[in-house]
Amino acid sequence: MPTVTMTVNGKQVSGEVEPRTLLVEFLREGLGLTGTHVGCDTSQCGCCVVHVDGRSVKACTMLAVQAEGAEVTTIEGLAADGSLHPLQQAFHENHGLQCGFCTPGMIMSSLELLQRNPDPSEAEVREWLEGNLCRCTGYHNIVKSVLAAAAAMRGAARAAE
Amino acid sequence: MVEKGIGAAVPRKEDHRFITGRGRYTDDINLPGQTHAVFVRSPHAHARIRSIAKEGALAVPGVIAVFTGADAQADGLGGLICGWMVKSKDGSDMKAAPHPVLAVDRVRYVGDPVAVVIAETLQQARDGAEALEIDYEELPAVAAVDAAHDGPLVHDEVPNNLIYDWELGDAAAVDEAFARAARVVTQEHIQNRLVPNALEPRAAIGVYDTGTEEFTLYLTSQNPHVHRLVMSAFVAVAPEHKLRVVAPDVGGGFGSKIFIYNEECVVTWASRKIGGRPVKWREERSEAFLCDAHGRDHVTKAELALDEDGNFLALRVTTKANLGAYMSTFSSAVPTYLYATLLAGQYKTPAIHANVKAYYTNTTPVDAYRGAGRPEASFLLETLIDKAARELGMDPAELRRKNFIPKDAFPYQTPVALTYDTGDYEATLDRALELADYEGFPARKAEAAKRGKLRGIGLSCYIEACGIAPSQVAISLGAGVGLWESARIRCTHTGKVQVLTGAHSHGQGHETTFSQLVAERLGVPYEDVEVIHGDTASTPIGMGTYGSRSLAVGGEAIMKACDKIIAKGAKIAAHLLEASEADIEFEAGVYRVKGTDKQKTIQEVIFTAYVPASYPEGVEPGMDESAFFDPPNFTYPAGTYVCEVEVDPDTGTVAIEKFVAVDDFGRVINPMVVEGQVHGGLAQGIGQALLEGAVYDETGQLLTGSYMDYCMPRADDLPSFEVHTSPGTPTATNSMGVKGCGEAGAIGAPAAVINALTDAIGQRVEMPATPERIWRAVRASAMPQAAE
Amino acid sequence: MYNFTYHRPRTLAEVAQLLSANEDAKLLAGGQTFIPTLKQRLAQPSDLVDLSGIAELKGIREEGGGLTIGATTTHAEVAGSELVRRLLPALADLAESIGDPQVRNLGTLGGSISNNDPAADYPAGLVGLGATVRTSKREIGAEDFFTGMFETALEEDEIVTAVHFPKPEKAAYAKFPNPASRYAIVGVFVARTGGGVRVAVTGAAPCVFRATELENALAADFSPAALDGVSVPADGLNEDIHASAEYRAHLVKVMAKRAVAAAG
Incomplete structure (x- = not known):
């Protein structure tokens, strides 16, 4: 079996995997990072979204061997030094989650949006989340959370200047 | 008023684990020595199983065992049951056919499990499943409920596939009213079949401990005790006291995780068969489409009789309900007691009669899905009333207002069994019309027309019966179980409070809301309350x-257990304060001798209960109380939804421009959580109206078996919602005055959307109102906007 | 998924060698269609040859006034490219409309056109613009490249290396997505070029095609109104639970009008 080596949440990890092992399987079963979920088998629900080299991808539609040498960030790696990321904080404050199953993917997907576009409109948030399904919230409070996080991150960026 | 008590929009305490990826769902659990199960399912809607050859599968590396229906039967495993007896109008019992946990001899729907393959790894189990040879003889199938009566028999012993032919209401009074009616409005419609699609697929891990002879089942369940009961009493997997069911974090349910399914029974049993190694199964989404119980699927004819002034005289309803290939756990109750009993709606219609025929078909079993029966009733009434308004040339809001049960008429006995306790339907209607700027709609319609768009506005005044249920009423109507709920309040030495509940939270935020309740009632800090649920080993027996x-x-039940704590504490406080118990008053966490400043906090009293240095005679130590609550009546949340849509006549696409919801849920504990529940329900209701529909072909193949073809609402399909939860009329059915909010959105939204669409294009289209259906309706319509 | 041997070569020569040595080898580009296919066990390759390590297949550059885009360039890279935005904004818009952000981050131009899904967006862009597909062996005009449903002119051991897009005078893409999958029920790419007007339609039929009735009408008058009297025949168009052939035929015209309007 090939060995795959990558950096996950800042730590270098490696493991033997069958080539057919999906990245999400390697994260969940190989590394015990069960915050990345599997909600469908047609690459549409987005419960498995992680970042690979700074871009959001569906970890169910990528082989672990394709992430050789990559920097991978999962939901477990988002809170730096124990303090919540503004997106996590905003999802909490705005009731942006109910059952929590889609939440890691929603947050990881939204993270790339805010990296690309620090000040998205409501419509831009809704369009960006095309690849993430939620069955609980009707998206209302998810959209609100992403907009609130964007505002908080802009505020923090201004304060840092 | 306690901080973070009743009425406060407290952000949820359960959030932290979910937003940091530390939730613990069934599939996140991996046990030492775990094996993996894959179910081999029927590819045919109807077929005879000629033979199953296990050898090929058993030869696959890593495969440990293959079990079939014959194996389960030989081992004495029983079948799945439907727990609610519905009788036909001739008095005969419903025709509940056997439902083996693995098919024996016949398969009856695509997805019917035939065998399980257990292997060391999931991939090996898949390889084994592929190598299992099953020889089928295909049989003719029936998928549509309209074709069921004269279709091939799903179960040979059930003539015409007719499970029951049930009625409710006074047929003679209805006939009499129709005979003298000035006008009769008739509508035939389809309640589209829906797939629940909780985002977490179902999963189960069965473990048998060969030492203690106990079984543990980790499971995606909304009601672990109900699972335990049915699996022990009917399926005979294990005696009830030797079976522990754990439902950890559960990723949404919407009804689909109430039911006792084949797979959880099989993996629990199989663990014993293979010597006690854990057996884990997680469904693929494509399996979920085939084997999680679906919702709705009715064909209905409804007739409303009115007098010359627009007063409703009578309602006559005939419905055919598709229950699929087997009767799921509560399937019988959905198109009967959860449906026809709601046909009065918010209206004083004096005579109502409903006839419901339920049928078997070669499709996935159908059972309760968010709303369960009540969306079907509400849609029927609210679209029919709109049709009446159009035919009478009346404003739909005014026709409703004219027929509302007036607010001084409560308690109100409907002609379909229920007694509504409180309500003020005009108040919610007025508020909704105002928030939606109903008056200003014609100007918006005209403006849209200038842009070539068809704009419409639609109302829905829904009602539901919640707080299920008064046990004696439910049992007298056929329920096989009581529908009370339990709670236990366990205080610790240091004054912390553990709340053990028989309810289960899978998104609803119980850990927060129940903590608020207890903080308010006991006067302890919200942070000192911990809610524990979902494990039959630690929580009191509950109904879920x-x-x-x-x-x-x-x-x-939690409130009642709190009251027992307070009452016991009063005896201890009286002793400590050297006062008579009658002189002790309790408020905001403090026991006080009336009219004095002598007091003890509840924490001091709890400590004394565990360290009884000085203690009243005859009082047991400890502070740990249980309570059960069986409600005296249902609760009746109601409200008005207003939807405004804009249709692009060129393509038939529809955009929801505005959605206003005004709900009377009685008292609201956590408005943020309640609004979130409404949002989610609205999305599912809008999904039913515009996007979602399970489609079978004539041979019983599911054509919408994945997210490629079954349209789930996405963020860009939906608007932001305007949700308001006042003015409310608190119920007296419970001490909190709460009515329940989880299903309202899914119940009220479909009719609001469809009525708005009908208003826009001039004729009603069936749900889901897809762009092509709308485009065809626009084209066929005589409306001038669509002339070109 | 069945098991396979995984390769990540660095050069096209290595790719050719791997393909000739392993009869059942398949190429892996972004994998956004192929990995789901493998997961469903609908394909059983002996070897997967991952193209992501081959530098010469990547990148977007200006060439002869048009654009040349490497085969493993992702949809997100095309959508986000300043160069594409400036020279061929319609193509950036098309790439932006594919799938969802995560699919666009991995899915590639070469992978999409080699698969030739009848509902994919890129085939309309290539045919609409009269693009040229460059392969490891030759150059193929877009209309000759897409030969049928999931079929292309590619030979077994031939791989797409890049696509060259000439710059049109005006162009736009209008798509009516399937509400569930968000693939195109109908996608129409309209371009006015020096060589005439081209209207390419995806989603509506088993394979991308040029709508000659619409092209003729637009050749005389490149305006939405020019299409008013024209009707698109429904014969041979796709029919499924999402849309009838008749509805698709109607949408072809509506989307064409919208694309013409957007092209300005």
Whole structure:
């Protein structure tokens, strides 16, 4: 079996995997990072979204061997030094989650949006989340959370200047 | 008023683990020595199993065992049951056909499990499943409920596939009213079949401990005790006291995780068969489409009789309900007691009669899905009333207002069994019309027309019966179980409070809301309260979460247990304060001798209960009280939804421009959580109206078997919602005055959307109102906007 | 998924060698269609040859006034490219409309056109613009490249290396997505070029095609109104639970009008 080596949440990890092992399987079963979920088998629900080299991808539609040498960030790696990321904080404050199953993917997907576009409109948030399904919230409070996080991150960026 | 008590929009305490990826769902659990199960399912809607050859599968590396229906039968495993007896109008019992956990001889729907392959790894189990040879003889199938009566028999012993032919109401009074009616409005419609699609697929891990002879089942369940009961009493997997069911974090249910399914029974049994190694199964989404119980699927004819002034005289309803290939756990109750009993709606219609025929078909079993029966009733009434308004040339809001049960008429006995306790339907209607700027709609319609768009506005005044249910009423109507709820309040030495509930939270935020209740009632800090649920080993026997019952029934059990704590504490406080118990008053966490400043905090009293240095005679030590609550009546949340849509006549696409919801849920514990529940329900209701529909072909193949073809609402399909939860009329059915909020959105939204669409294009289209259906309707319509 | 041997070569020569040595080898580009296919066990390759390590297949550059885009360039890279935005904004818009952000981050131009899904967006862009597909062996005009449903002119051991897009005078893409999958029920790419007007339609039929009735009408008058009297025949168009052939035929015209309007 090939060995795959990558950096996950800042730590270098490696493991033997069958080539057919999906990245999400390697994260969940190989590394015990069960915050990345599997909600469908047609690459549409987005419960498995992680970042690979700074871009959001569906970890169910990528082989672990394709992430050789990559920097991978999962939901477990988002809170730096124990303090919540503004997106996590905003999802909490705005009731942006109910059952929590889609939440890691929603947050990881939204993270790339805010990296690309620090000040998205409501419509831009809704369009960006095309690849993430939620069955609980009707998206209302998810959209609100992403907009609130964007505002908080802009505020923090201004304060840092 | 306690900080973070009743009425406060407290952000949820359960959030932290979910936003940091530390939730613990069934599939996140991996046990030492675990094996993996894959179910081999029928590819045919109807077929005879000629033979199953296990050898090929058993030869696959890593495969440990293959079990079939014959193996399960030989081992004495029983079948799945439907727990609610519905009788036909001739008095005969419903025709509940056997439902083996693995098919024996016949398969009856695509997805019917035939065998399980257990292997060391999931991939090996898949390889084994592929190598299992099953020889089928295909049989003719029936998928549509309209074709069921004269179709091939799904179960040979059930003539015409007719499960029951049931009625409710006074047929003679209805006939009499129709005979003298000035006008009769008739509508035939389809309640589209829906797939629940909780985002977490179902999963189960069965473990048999060969030492203690105990079974443990980790499971995606809304009601672990109900699973335990049915699996022990009917399926005979294990005696009830030797079976522990754990439902950890559960990723949404919407009804689909109430039911006792084949797979969880099989993996639990199989663990014993293979010597006690854990057996894990997680469904693929494509399996979920085939084997999680679906919702709705009715064909209905409804007739409304009115007098010359627009007063409703009578309602006559005939419905055919598709229950699929087998009767799922509560399937019989959905198109009967959860449906026809709601046909009065918010209206004083004096005579109502409903006839419901339920049929078997070669499709996935159908059972309760968010709303369960009540969306079907509400849609029927609210679209029919709109049709009446159009035919009479009346404003739909005014026709409703004219027929509302007036607010001084409560308690109100409907002609379909229920007694509504409180309500003020005009108040919610007026508020909704105002928030929606109903008056200003014609100007918006005209402006849209200038842009070539068809704009419409639609109302829906829904009602539901929640807080399921008064046990004696339910049992007298056929329920096989009581529908009370339980709670236990366990205080610790240091004054912390553990709340053990029989309800189950899978998104509803019980850990927060129940903590608020207890903080308010006991006067302890919210942070000192911990809610524990979902494990039959640690929680009191409970009936679980469905039918918007957790707060109205389970919450009241918690309140009653709190009251027992307070009462016991009063005896201890009286002793400590050297006063008579009658002179002790309790408020905001403090026992006080009336009219004095002598007091003890509840924490001091709890400590004394565990360290009884000085203690009243005859009082047991400890502070740990249980309570059960059986509600005296249902609760009746109601409200008005207003939807405004804009249709692009060129393509038939529809955009929801505005959605206003005004709900009377009685008292609201956590407005943020309640609004979130409404949002989610609205999305599912809008999904039913515009996007979602399970489609079978004539041979019984599911054509919408994945997210490629079954349209789930996405963020860009939906608007932001305007949700308001006042003015409310608190119920007296429980001490909190709460009615329940989990299903309202899914119940009220479909009619609001469809009425708005009908208003826009001039004729009603069936749900889901897809762009092509709308485009065809626009084209066929005589409306001038669509002339070109 | 069945098991396979995984390769990540660095050069096209290595790719050719791997393909000739392993009869059942398949190429892996972004994998956004192929990995789901493998997961469903609908394909059983002996070897997967991952193209992501081959530098010469990547990148977007200006060439002869048009654009040349490497085969493993992702949809997100095309959508986000300043160069594409400036020279061929319609193509950036098309790439932006594919799938969802995560699919666009991995899915590639070469992978999409080699698969030739009848509902994919890129085939309309290539045919609409009269693009040229460059392969490891030759150059193929877009209309000759897409030969049928999931079929292309590619030979077994031939791989797409890049696509060259000439710059049109005006162009736009209008798509009516399937509400569930968000693939195109109908996608129409309209371009006015020096060589005439081209209207390419995806989603509506088993394979991308040029709508000659619409092209003729637009050749005389490149305006939405020019299409008013024209009707698109429904014969041979796709029919499924999402849309009838008749509805698709109607949408072809509506989307064409919208694309013409957007092209300005």
